[in-house]
Amino acid sequence: MYTVGASAALEHQGRRRRCFGLNIPDAEAGADVVISRLTGAMVLVACALGAAVPAPAQDASAGKAIPAAAASPADDGNWVMPGKDYASTRYSAQDEINTGNVRDLQVAFTFSTGVERGHEAPPLVVGGTMYIVTPYPNRLFALDLTKPGAPLKWSFDPKPAASAQGVACCDYVNRGPAFADGRLFINTLDGQTIAVAAETGRELWRTQLGDINKGETITMAPLVVKGKVLVGNSGGEFGVRGWLTALDAGTGTIAWKAYSTGPDADVLIGPDYKPFYDKEKGKDLGVTSWPPDAWTIGGGTVWGWISYDPELNLIYHGTANPGPWNPEQRPGDNKWTGGIFARNPDTGQARWFYQVVPHDLYDHDAINELLLLDLPVNGAMRKTVVRPERNGYLYVLDRATGEVLSADPYAAINSSTGVDLKTGELAMVEAKAPKLGKVVRDICPTAPGAKDWNPSAFSPRTGLIYIPHMNLCMDWQSSEANYIAGTPYVGAEVRMFAGPGGHRGELSAWDPVKRAKAWSVKEDFPLWSGALTTAGDLLFYGTMEGWFKALDARTGEELWRFKTGSGIIGQPIAYRGPDGHEYVAVLSGVGGWAGAVVVGNLDPRDATAAKGFATAVADLKTKTTKGGMLYVFALPQRR
Amino acid sequence: MSSPCRSAVSLAALAVLTVAACDREEREPRGAPVGDSGPAAITQGTLYAGQPSPPGPSHREYEGNAYHISQGKQLYVWFNCGTCHANGGGDIGPPLMDDQWIYGGTLENIHATILQGRPNGMPSFRGKIPEQQVWEIAAYVRSLSGQTPKAASPGRSDSLNAKPDEQRMPREEPKGSSPGGPNLEGRQ
Incomplete structure (x- = not known):
């Protein structure tokens, strides 16, 4: 299918290009398009076929992955949750902007957020209004899309505690609001969930969930499922105890709360719990897999993404790294950190759990996005949950049972050798394991992983998952961490540097059926923005220098780029405006862990600044500056 | 004091060096009497009403002393x-080795910042760290940007060799954006 897609692209816009993948010329300077897993013979066949047009097959018989049907309803032109749908596809069915005309894309309007820190959130669009939440101080803006220039309709200032900035590990970010039933829900850095009326911006309720004096913050985007707002805490670098809670969307009262450590009763493990692997079975493992009482400050926060399958009535969420980073201070598997839970959204009761990184060695939070896809595995269609993990493997799990169907490396890895599918165990490389009193050098991937929180996108048209990720390695020295509430609890010094090849970022298009990369594009800086794909067969993402790019989703060829005012670490979206036309929107504003060197004005002479990230991107200070700005793009005809 | 100090008394110039070296190791086990180190002793801006106030009590014995900095x-x-x-x-917190001090870069400013905390995330350690140790931390913080005498600054680290040792750090000159800096209290 890639050969067909590639050949179609070769004909596209009449551009003359050589047919051999590695020689496809590149419109941009610096980016390097690599068609991998395409043999020369396959390309030759594609050339011979000429202008074959790929059929946008939606059926499984084509051997393609498709989104879980119940979790991915038809696109109504809105964008009501960060993942676009419960399957977390980040796919828009809008196709007005496509490979043929994207070169004409231009700015329709902009909006300054007035906030300098890292903008990781996507805008939401509901019925002619766009909603934006900023990093701390977590202001919420509503823009009226029905009027020229999209003027401000209302704004809401939650006024969170300023001291919360001191317990946010990785910049004061916020990963987005959620919309449901006329209400908007936001989380604040100081640990509150707040509901406001979408029409007026009037506050409806607020619930204090976290305590900054324990190091708790909230940065994740809530997800609303069956009238409940799902919220989890951050603070895995502060010795907090991780949890996910469900709030009544109407009142803000807590319906249930599931901790990631401690006794089964606190973790909401009961009769419904049926994990696939024996290693996840046993009584109170959240206590017994830790040194005495270490689970009370053991991390396992829930600051990442949640997906929901209405058909199975299960939500899926990850748990973050155990604390402290120094693994020798917490012998044991450290349940239930570093894994994936499936839970009943009504009760919170766990259905299954799979620990991706038992006794995590490297701060490998298992909180990345979870794509709900149905795809053929060994000839049979399986309901799966797919996730590019921080440890460098792309996992495909049976989402009904938690069985690992495959785990393939998508980035450079030398700290582990693979996953045993029978036992679910990850085989680690002893020589790369942290040891107190020793500097362990050249560990790949790094603490932020082959890929951090920034979500990938899936196109049912190409069957590909578009993964924005990194290519970094690190040196690590463990130290003894002291627990002082409200201060970091880490116990490791790290410095990072570019991985094999010297590039620091990469956008990989992954075929989950063939279990291989279709193509990838190298980037100079680590990718910290989310990805968006559309029915126009386009892939959008941003770079930390500030380029917003559109690529041909089938070939990886860059078709358009625009330089925004600051580095991009936000999540792009596409929507149909009140005028019936397609728009693409993204927040620019560098920051996050990767951009801390810029927003914190850190001194990269110290290789351990920003937990070792600052030195790896020290030159970012010469490429961009901070400042939040919304950019919305459209085709020019209606202006 | 140590015997090398007593043995080296022949040359006046050498004696001066030796006395300096003795100061380098001088210890006050219980700490010097603490003067006013509260809010009255520090300023956080660079603007005065009328003439500048005289500088508050000095605690320079901490930053000229290798033991305390260590x-x-x-x-x-x-x-x-x-x-x-x-x-x-x-x-999470700002750099301490550069030429900018948000809440002032004098020993007294840093001492106050540690004890009082600061509104954008610096926690208060009041009652958590003994007074003398706060001064020692403050002196070490000044060594990070080369503000302490090289003879007294640490020359090696036990941790990942992440940066030049404090002894080899170039001295950063705080700029006007650093309240309580050299212009204010005449510490340079």
Whole structure:
């Protein structure tokens, strides 16, 4: 299918290009398009076929992955949750902007957020209004899309505690609001969930969930499922105890709360719990897999993404790294950190759990996005949950049972050798394991992983998952961490540097059926923005220098780029405006862990600044500056 | 004092050096009497009403002294200063090895910042760290940007060799954006 897609692209816009993948010329300077897993013979066949047009097959018989049907309803032109749908596809069915005309894309309007820190959130669009939440101080803006220039309709200032900035590990970010039933829900850095009326911006309720004096913050985007707002805490670098809670969307009262450590009763493990692997079975493992009482400050926060399958009535969420980073201070598997839970959204009761990184060695939070896809595995269609993990493997799990169907490396890895599918165990490389009193050098991937929180996108048209990720390695020295509430609890010094090849970022298009990369594009800086794909067969993402790019989703060829005012670490979206036309929107504003060197004005002479990230991107200070700005793009005809 | 000090008294010039070296190791086990180190002793801006106030009580004995700075370096790790400010390059908290001081870069400013906390995330350690140790940490913090005498600054680290040792750090000159800096209290 890639050969067909590639050949179609070769004909596209009449551009003359050589047919051999590695020689496809590149419109941009610096980016390097690599068609991998395409043999020369396959390309030759594609050339011979000429202008074959790929059929946008939606059926499984084509051997393609498709989104879980119940979790991915038809696109109504809105964008009501960060993942676009419960399957977390980040796919828009809008196709007005496509490979043929994207070169004409231009700015329709902009909006300054007035906030300098890292903008990781996507805008939401509901019925002619766009909603934006900023990093701390977590202001919420509503823009009226029905009027020229999209003027401000209302704004809401939650006024969170300023001291919360001191317990946010990785910049004061916020990963987005959620919309449901006329209400908007936001989380604040100081640990509150707040509901406001979408029409007026009037506050409806607020619930204090976290305590900054324990190091708790909230940065994740809530997800609303069956009238409940799902919220989890951050603070895995502060010795907090991780949890996910469900709030009544109407009142803000807590319906249930599931901790990631401690006794089964606190973790909401009961009769419904049926994990696939024996290693996840046993009584109170959240206590017994830790040194005495270490689970009370053991991390396992829930600051990442949640997906929901209405058909199975299960939500899926990850748990973050155990604390402290120094693994020798917490012998044991450290349940239930570093894994994936499936839970009943009504009760919170766990259905299954799979620990991706038992006794995590490297701060490998298992909180990345979870794509709900149905795809053929060994000839049979399986309901799966797919996730590019921080440890460098792309996992495909049976989402009904938690069985690992495959785990393939998508980035450079030398700290582990693979996953045993029978036992679910990850085989680690002893020589790369942290040891107190020793500097362990050249560990790949790094603490932020082959890929951090920034979500990938899936196109049912190409069957590909578009993964924005990194290519970094690190040196690590463990130290003894002291627990002082409200201060970091880490116990490791790290410095990072570019991985094999010297590039620091990469956008990989992954075929989950063939279990291989279709193509990838190298980037100079680590990718910290989310990805968006559309029915126009386009892939959008941003770079930390500030380029917003559109690529041909089938070939990886860059078709358009625009330089925004600051580095991009936000999540792009596409929507149909009140005028019936397609728009693409993204927040620019560098920051996050990767951009801390810029927003914190850190001194990269110290290789351990920003937990070792600052030195790896020290030159970012010469490429961009901070400042939040919304950019919305459209085709020019209606202006 | 130590015997090398007594043996080297022949040349006046050498004697001066030796006395300096003795000061380098001088210890006050219980700490010097503490003057006013509260709000009245520091300023956080560079604007005065009328004439500048005279400088508050000085605690320079801490930053000219290798023992105190060395203790400060250890305490900087033990009290988790380093998990927020890294080895001076900054992380959650701002860098401490550059030429900018948000809340003032004098020993007294840093002491006050540690005890009082600051509104944008610096926690208060009031009642958590003994007074003398706060001064030691403050002195070490000044060594990160080369503000302490090289003879007294630490020359090696036990941790990842992440940056030049404090002894080899170039002296950063605080700029006008650093309240309580050299212009204010005449410390340079």
